[in-house]
């Protein structure tokens with residue numbers, strides 16, 4: 001299948017401030033060219049993109065798809081700790097089918113906001129993997145560890161058997177990482193176990209880190225070290241790639257530690273604000289040369305999976321919270337949601353830029369909107385003005401997942417119906 005995206009305003013994310021009006025050719029799963037179409041390219045399908053903007057599809061580098069079930073539930077609690085005390089008992093009783101239905105919901109929402117790649121952390125990973133394959137997107141799925149070493153080993157054992165088939169999925173849209181939840185839910189033996197598995201399998205270690213001031217204070221009291229320094233002492237930062245969600249309360253010594261290891265910080269500004277956790281000093285991270293990606297966190301602490309909104313919030317906070325007096329630029333924020341996210345997951349040779357030879361993860365934004373007119377600066381427009389609902393068409397690995405806002409890979413009606421029925425059932429089981 002060959003597709004020609006004709007005469008689009010293209011933001012390839014290959015160079016700061018660079019945009020051009022040209023064609024994009026898709027041949028099967030890959031981008032054949034970005035430039036004027038050769039007469040020898042005979043497309044099966046032509047998209048007139050004269051009123052569309054083409055850019056790399058977005059990467060949501062930290063989320064919990066299935067938490068969409070708990071959207072707008074117990075929102076009035078003052079701290080992360082009190083909120084988790086309400087959420088954990090519900091999560092304990094979610095079934096494999098609940099997770100499948102909830103994952104489908106999160107995938108529909110992701111597609112509708114231009115996201116083709118997610119880093120997920122949750123339980124019953126095979127249900128999430130099944131939904132990812134159905135939905136046609138790609139994911140780094142965390143084998144989530146929670147509790148002591150024995151519990152963690154049982155989780156890994158259960159996961160390994162179930163995930164073996166997905167690991168060899170021919171389209172390779174799924175990879176797995178090891179995801180100890182946080183230092184306040186996992187002891188040191190669990191982190192060391194996760195580290196050793198990540199090293200053995202060449203996988204990421206994905207964890208929450210320094211999300212709240214309380215987490216840092218408790219760490220100093222219990223371990224006589226800040227959270228990152230504690231993980232360093234355990235040897236958990238060596239010889240692996242790290243995906244560190246939040247990092248709201250890192251001290252300067254911890255930034256120096258991060259410069260020496262292969263880590264990405266995932267900025268989740270909506271979740272951090274909503275849970276009163278604080279604001280991460282992102283400009284400081286970037287000035288230290290650290291890779292910073294963008295995430296929504298779960299839809300029960302955000303309360304959506306809308307990465308366009310996340311870019312907007314990150315941009316606004318990055319203008320007003322500037323500990324180093326440098327403000328985030330629109331291009332930097334777009335980079336966090338595309339190239340930096342791809343790099344974080346080890347996928348930057350496949351996705352995150354629009355160039356010949358890259359896999360065709362492309363989103364097309366409809367520019368024919370009042371809030372995008374006139375289009376003086378497309379980079380500013382994408383982070384300050386654009387809405388997720390402006391995403392008209394979405395490709396993942398060359399497959400069209402949404403066309404003119406219609407999701408093609410899943411039935412939106414069925415997914416919404418099933419999610420509502422599932423949540424009603426979860427609540428009745430909780431009461432029962």
Ligand SMILES: [Zn+2]
Pocket residue numbers: 062063064208245297298
């Ligand atoms: Zn999270």
